[in-house]
Amino acid sequence: MERHITKEVQIGNRWIGGNHPIAIQSMTNTKTEDVAATVAQIKQLTKVGCEIIRCAVPTQEAAAALTEIKKQITIPLVADIHFDYRLAIAAMEHGADKIRINPGNIGSRERVKAVVDVAKERRIPIRVGVNSGSLEKGLVEKYHGVTAEGIVESAMDKVKLIEDMGYDNLVISIKSSDVMMCVKAHELIAKQTDHPLHVGITEAGTLISGNIKSAIGLGLILNQGIGDTIRVSLTGDPLEEIKSAKLILRTLGLRKGGVEVVSCPTCGRTRIDLIGLANQVETMVSEFPLDIKVAVMGCVVNGPGEAKEADIGIAGGVGEGLIIKHGEIYKKVPEAELLPALRYELEHWSED
Template structure:
């Protein structure tokens, strides 16, 4: 059953919409030097291929801001400029064609500087992402609330939102980040009750691929299952393409995105006589870009494989140097182990072609 999303405004970011009735979108951030246009464009194109819908780049220097125009001309998804401390970099990024500006209004150095950024964004209709982080809360809020509590985080975000509203602008997306999963969950819940701006979900500094995936899946999964959140970024230490893969799987598990090819595979046991781990990883990699919803099984033995995975559209099960290819639990043919993946991919692509025609 589809979860009802929390009601928010809808905000356009380039050719994408965040909030309202629009689907939850996937974001990521490059880890290249933004000044290196070739490297940054190459990474963004890889992110696009993985399913990223909005991408953010760090803008710590004027050279990085000036690179935005060249980068935008060669990519196909909205580009967000991430700004800290120097408001002139935000204005330069707007002039270069950034589709959204990410700022923490509290670290720009004063109301006049924030006003200048707001005016620049208003002039081009560019939304502002108001970011609040548990590690950079105002001292008075920390003192009043006794630390970085959900109430302190949401109050900080609300103060900044009201400040920009008082400047006559309301095209905003709000993020409230913490590396603490439960603090993030409680904070976003409270924010969803108190404001109607789209929420950008994330567990900041979540960690490596393994630990970061778990923390993000738990934190984002709980909120999304409750209808809270309009766009997500999974923060992982490593290749940002992995962030997109994890984000897609979180949304697919909650029926918030088309599933594409879903791989089911057994955990292996003493009956396994093939390199199931490598085979499952290869199948997952080779099917990641496919759009048709399909369940594909990669099983470790022919004894239980087809039976346990009879609901799979297609599957393979290994033997000792041999394996079988099956469809809906019924045997198609026997295949040599080294040909199993290719044989499976051939059948998968047949199914994909059938839909495309």
Template structure:
């Protein structure tokens, strides 16, 4: 049983992926290609599929992008979300071309009748809507009330949208309340979560470059997940989207919410270390990226941190002067040269996967 009690929500679907508290927290990403470029977009989506991306979002700023969805959908295996801003006609065209979900911010769609047109289109196809709320698109009347985009303003905006959609007999919804600040995002989501049972997509928007964005996302998303909030997530980084997927799983794994792939345990190094742990650990991660089975693999810099502190791992190596020791399930089974260590470690992990 998980040490985290998830907030109870209803279930909706994005394609064949269920979103809600009764289901695993789904990992999403977004392509950074031009959607009109079908070949490049499909290639990137397939790359993301291989490392566990379960839902993909694509930008739809033009008619050609909306039309490209039809061909893209034929060639990918995961559900596709069309990201729409401003033009309601692009949302409808995306629906007609097979999008599994539409992401809109009602505040930048404009008049209510335009939003109602989108509702009619998605209801006819039986697909869901993700309603996005961020600090840059809070309605004027709400902004005037709070004077600035406070967490309360974000939450009130989302709750107002929920009532509008309910008044139009549409509840096949998930919500995202995002800002670039951890504090604002966390508080807004907590307020909203207390007052509804809609599934919530979590993340820190515009989080930044790889290191700063990963840290900010891990803190913000981690707090929300620990509070039981979050049914699907995206880690937003200014880098290749495959890094978003990897970090999402690492965050979920750290909280024991989902396990996928190899977790590399490596020591921080110290004066006892006589091997290049950093380079070796990075190479191990790269070589084992294709493994889906949850495993723990250790790369340690000395015998102190070898089968002693890392005895809980499935497979590990530890530097011991001018050689390495190889240990499996805490037992030392071989002594290897530095040249042999990496290849043998990879081989033993792959053997373990085949056996189990």
């Protein structure tokens, strides 16, 4: 696929846009004022592959907390601001690497300019975010409802407002919970701008519906070469967002590395808790930077054969299980030792 090449933007210690790899984002769900809890969550997310983190800044205390949070993390921090322009300025003064605002809810032109002036002085990028749910009344009337065209026009109006203030260090985010409207909006905006695009399906939903909607929406957008950063928005643990984002990128061939887990469906031959085991394996392998495929099989009958295309696999039996390497049975272990045995093999994979 041909990539939609955008301008390069620096966010803290990371560059996005241009030919830089698509970066994975998430957002903390801790109270930002609680520095210890927020830092702990950011470190967990970083460990599994989060590359840019966003924190809500609803109060001056939250803005002030960014100073201490920044000292303890290694990835860029984006401050999420709604309504109060003073919070945007405070967040930048306390070390935010980027701010996310919707100029439409910040208020008057003077207030937006006050934010832009500080961003310009400190060379901090601004993410201009527009959601379908907050589309201006005039555009809803113009397009007879909320439409992709209306979302794009709203975003481009906000971008022009900031560009007219002499600042173009921008990232654009247009989101909708309507997947196909979101896809169409990205196709339209990619023809109108070369600012980097942050892509996501907003309010996608719980783990199942959110993953399906995000995989379809992000898949259709990214497969056209559109998108510089992504977030899979899920109602759940933010760690799940990173796992999903990595798998979407890997499935589309946009990112190598990371262990891919394949597992068989359960059937009458299954003699172990395959569902629980597969979930445990998926969580465990997320910390290994290996570009391999791991199979989790429910029985020793078909396990070795079905795991042939995987680099390594495990198959469960009654009280014991098999470790399978490159389609061949490597060794038998007691059922309780299957997971530790797999971990050991992954830890020593480079020695094979």
